[in-house]
Amino acid sequence: MADLDKEPLEGKLRRSFLKQAGAGAMVGATVGLAGCVGGNGEGNGGNGNGTGNGTGDDPDVDDEDKFGGTLRVGIRQDWTTLFPMQHAREPSRVQENQVAPTLARYDADAVSLRPGAAESWEYVDDDETQLRVELKEGMEFHKGYGEATAEDLVWTINTLLDEGFGGGWTKRFMFPVPPFEGAEEVDEYTFDIITEDHYAPLQVGLLTNISVISSEAAEEMGYEEFAATPVSVGPYEVVDVDMGARAEMEKFEDGLPADEIGYAGPAYADRIEFEVVPDATSRLEMVQTGELNVATYAPYNEVDRLMEDDNVTLKMRPSWSFDWIYIGGEQGTEEYREALDDREVRRAIGTAINREAYVNNTFFGHGVPDDDPFSESLSQNLVTQDDDRDTYDFDIFPVEGDPDQAQQMLEDAGWPDMELELTHMNTSDATRGAEVLQQVLSDAGLEINLRAVDGATHSDIESEGQYDLLLSRISWLSPDPEQGFNWFENPEQSNLNSMGYHNEQVDELLNQSRTERDRAQREEIVREGFEMGLADAPWVFLGHLETPRVLANATHMDRDLFYPQAQMLDLTDVYTV
Template sequence: MRSQLMPDLDKESLEAMSGPVVDRRTTISLLGAAGMGGLAGCSGGGGGDSGGDGGTTSGTTQSGPKMGGRLQAGWFTGSIDTLDPPYISVGQYFQVAANIFNGLVTLTTDLTIEGDLAKDWTISDGGKKFTFDLREGVTFHNGTEFTADDVKYTINRTIENKTPAAGKLSTLEPVDQGGVVVKDDYTVELNFEKAMAPALVYLTRGPGRAATIVCKEAIEEMGREQYSITPVGTGPFEVVEHDVGSGIKLDAYEDYFDTDSEDRQLPYLDGIDINPIPEPATLVSAIRGGDVDFTNLVPLQNVSQVEQASEVEKLRAPGVNWYGLAMNQTREPFGDKEVRRGIAKVVSSEKFVQSAYFGNALAAQGPINKATRWAWREDKPDDQAYAPEEGKQILKDTGAYGASFDILTTSSSLRAAKAMRQQLNAAGFDVSIEQVTASTYWSRYQALDYDVTISGSVGDPDPDQSLWNFYRKDGSWNWTSYEDDTVHQLLAEQRRALDRDQRAKVLQKLEDRLIADVPHVYLSHRDDLAAARKRVRGFEHVPYMRNFHTVWLDE
């Protein structure tokens, strides 16, 4: 029905959304339509904020940024398995990939949408047609020129291969039937089935976004498997070495197209050496001791150690995520909703947050996080509320009391797994921990080769991003094998309800259903914490992004 859809945008609105820059006020409106209003309300402004809890590291000196030097970065993971954007389902992997690739547009720390590979754009046909004027003279790292054909190839590849990012373009017309039209080498047109005001947000560079531009020539030459390890993009850094499990060496791309406000060539750094460090204590010791300059995450149990280090700054951005105990419904006894509800009742999220993270997280009642303020509610259904005696009785009634099972985990999540095991064993279960490498973990998780694990949505400012792929019947991250017709329908409905208040009501109804069905025992919402030595300057902290093109080192 027409009343359920967004009306055609008026001329003034279309002009406000057109390029080359969309101002903060208009961007916040787009974020609200996209379901990202919480991010708009919680992010600090950009610019020279130097605080440890601020959005950026310290700004420039009078002499300006210094050129050269290599940033030593510690990555809180055992390995970085893929860097091919549409196939990335792990936020930490995209934090690396964002330095190798570009999108059509980008979102800055102060919520301004700016051109990236698109230098300008116009919106017409009532908000259904987006025409992008592309930068000329941009090359991929292999020397191939970037053109509009690469945009069409990227979008078609994303959709055709049913990648996790494909859902962002679900309302695009079929690519070869007018969805993507190459007008000339530097003009490309995207046509949607109906008005799509949030399209610009979904076309920014970021995890789970749909138009991070890849190189067709490189993919065809090296094959998808090798491209996932040593991809070719247009970004400020190129991959020169990638030994999966050991590290990644990125060098500055000499022909990168972008410059700073003083027309100095970006990036400032000569390169970045990224070292996977899965042990929390080792990671924190490395940043405190100066072995690394930057850590992409701070293990929550080690926050105080970072705060107390004299030469280290804690970097904080809003936590747009949820984490929970995922239960594999293809294995007994987790296919029974009552068993899952009984487990939820014997687990205290408050105790979990204290034990696993020393209180450095918000206990969760459901998947919608507090940063998404327009959809957040303090008063949520109590289906998963801590009630241990009631939970034990449910488990006894279902015959699941005393069951034996394993928690699958990696070293980076070991403390959380131990905290969960403690609560479950105290409730009468016989629970063990199975610790594996990061690559083995993700392989087994996706193959439903586990009993339970602690997982969730990382860095998704839009509730759609954190729910659609997890709970759709065909969701690309539905690794609990959860299926529910009502949830499936509500997920589709909330995408059509582009009025924010209406969408909030649908999302809350959806959240109620998920809390009751318990595909996950919802445990926590974490802030996005990183850390840098004070010599690291110019880092701009967009939530869950780790972009280094403006970073420089103050020796």
């Protein structure tokens, strides 16, 4: 086994393989998201010396030879925190997942939950308001903070509800108005999550998005230090960080094996180094010169070529992510606030957009144009899904767009001439998408000015409502429809609704869906509510992307490194030879 810290990554040293993860191959814990996945699908190829794209474990490598070395990972954007559950942006999530396991994992292949850091969970009352969770024993915290116990999870859940250390995106995207009374410790490894009423999304939503963190470390270190070097029980711990640019992790030997707490396999690499390389061309060059082993995205314009490259394994998968436009932020251009509050104006914008042109130009055809947030893959996994229906599908707007009809709708609404600003991230595919939108909306008589911003600024603009139109990307964190449904909740209850949208009928259906215990009844409520909210068009949906992943220098790969939700990355069973 070559020491990758001392020897250059040339030729034979740059082959990465994946150990078979078994029937329970890793899938989503998030979640993304929601998480917000904003930005650019980019990444890299490689030039290993294998025999071509393939699957399965390498038969010539003994198990003992898989351990050791350093994995160097290129990611595309900066980040502001590594505090689990604080931020849904992908750069944070892909790193946090190596450090902090969640209580449960969602297995998209099996369409079911499976244990992560939790051993088991069950309701202990007939009304299903008291969910008892038993933790796995022997999970040791990084940095000598002792064993994880129920006390840590009770602290995490209760502070999450109070928007303390454990708040952030989990509170914002998953449970903006949770009917929780709180968490209570039962014994050293057991705790109860107590709700005011039955809460249908609780298991699939909460258990897959609550990470195990040390309450003692979080309180002792304070937010800033903990956000840089979080303390959890995962297979790797952060040992050095330049926030937003670079993070170094070392394998943690004192806890339970990674495959016993929800990961795909044992942690092979001794060290993982994450580095931000925002430029796609530079990342490609770094892979080709051996400076990177793994990169998280391939550029869409390179996908077809990389698919034919025998020296790279490129995984394409339908993700749970989609692109959408926020319409009429509460702090947007004052002159047009009234117009963008008008349902017919928003519907005109939705009618004008040619989603086929958007997908073809933004993702070079590697996506599916759609006017709702439900990809086929997500629909098949939704917990409310009726077995007799293939997908959740809502035909609200013409996929190919109709600018003439849209222009007439704007004239009928009394707003035929508007000059609006479209904000987007400064990544290559977001820029391409924004230019398509600028063109198709101009065909409907709208003058669109483009504003490109970095990821952190984009997130602030979204949350503060400082936009006329905002192009964004998000991924489902959970296959429970609650996450997407609660986007439409009135702004006094939902932090994601930064345009001030409010429909009392949608709110009522949302509240009904949260407490309905009959699956078929709940599905009907969800479908009715979504159709109503989508027709109101506070957001306009554009399409679902296929996500190109590259395991650099790889010639064998038997699973995708990513979960379908929120672009979660699992590097535990990756090894170099």
